[in-house]
Amino acid sequence: MSTPEHMLQLWLPALAHFEPAHPLRAWLPRANRLADGGTGYLGGLGDYFPDVDSHVPAAAITREFLAGDAGGATWLSADPAWVQPDMNGVRLLACGQLQLSMDEAQAFAETLQPVFDEAGLQLRISTPDRWHLRMPDATSLPVFAAPEQALGEDLSQHLPQGVEGRRWRVLLNEIQVLLHQHPLNAERRARGLAPVNSLWLWGGGQLPDSLQTRLHGVISDDLLLRALAGRADVKQQPRTPEVIAAAGPGWLIDLQDLPASDIASSWWPTLQTLFERQPLVLHFASAERWQRKPSHRWRIWRGAGR
Incomplete structure (x- = not known):
């Protein structure tokens, strides 16, 4: 039975x-x-x-599935996102489902590359909508909210907090400034598509054994x-x-x-x-x-x- x-x-x-x-x-x-x-x-x-659970190392698990090279390192998802300001803050409206082509993804990533290089982070475009950051050895990560937890809500409620989170809040601000100015976003709006004006950092950790x-x-x-x-x-x-x-x-x-x-x-x-x-x-x-x-x-x- x-x-x-x-x-x-x-x-x-x-x-x-x-x-x-x-x-x-x-x-x-x-x-x-x-x-x-x-x-x-x-x-x-x-x-x-x-x-x-909410702390699942999604970045390492998905990177391994897509590229087979996640073992032995700490990874963080950095998925293309659309945020929009309103009277009460800045809201996350979409993450990882923005109909990006690979050419678009690479063009956005090229603009961001110097920021990641300066931070010692290795950016990998696993698919147009799924990006991954490889961390330096022994990197300690704060708690990052999964997209599901933040969609539709004010970003300030879901950004990494405290002294450990400050570095990532500063990095995210630099990313948003660069993406906001990117000419591809004007083209996307003209085609009726959402802009890519942020990345959502989440799912950090190492690949579980099983x-x-x-x-x-x-x-x-x-x-x-x-x-x-x-x-x-x-x-x-x-x-x-x-x-x-x-x-x-x-x-x-x-x-x-x-x-x-x-x-x-x-x-x-x-x-x-x-x-x-x-x-x-x-x-x-x-x-x-x-x-x-x-x-x-x-x-x-x-x-x-x-």
Whole structure:
């Protein structure tokens, strides 16, 4: 008999994002409500990878996944970001998802290179949207907030604090001045794209020897999730309808980054087939969890909504 941990897992956006008429809603009334899981992105990752929390060394893990050279060094993510001032401060509006080309990334990085050289930091453009800093040996890092913790909020609440954090606050200020003046940002605005006017520093640390998970595999387009799977030595595949349709017990299907409307319009036919064929655990980013089995369709006495 399968336990929830060994069933096919479906990681979804927050339940409130699913309108009453969404097809997924019709499958919940006859399902078994489970204990709540982790909330949000980092909380969800921690459910699937017990070693993961807000201090996960995401930089080293993702750099190793992308380039295979993270071992033996301390790394820090420096992802391109968009910040915007308002009456109450400066807010982080986007991080690492700014539709940069590699040529653009390299042009921005070239402007910043002297600042990093002076600070003794080695900048690596791992992908256009994922940049990494290699630290000098024995570098001590302050606490950096993950993007999820800072998005939409005033930066001053999430910058590294104290004497140890001052160096990084000064560095970030220099970065923002240089990027604000970069001519590429005017071109991006003209094309209706967000400017790249900051970097978000986060996920510092060294590559862990290994990670633990009960998952057999991961289906996701999220870089960190796929990198965690790789570090835990389980299979990982990009998200396509064909791959999802073939998913079986012990796998995680990651849809938490998608709008609920996209799940209804583009992914539901594939998901409905899975619902009808095998037991699943539904984990919403707002923490609610349900277990749904094909036999639950006979629970006709259950209500018609939640």
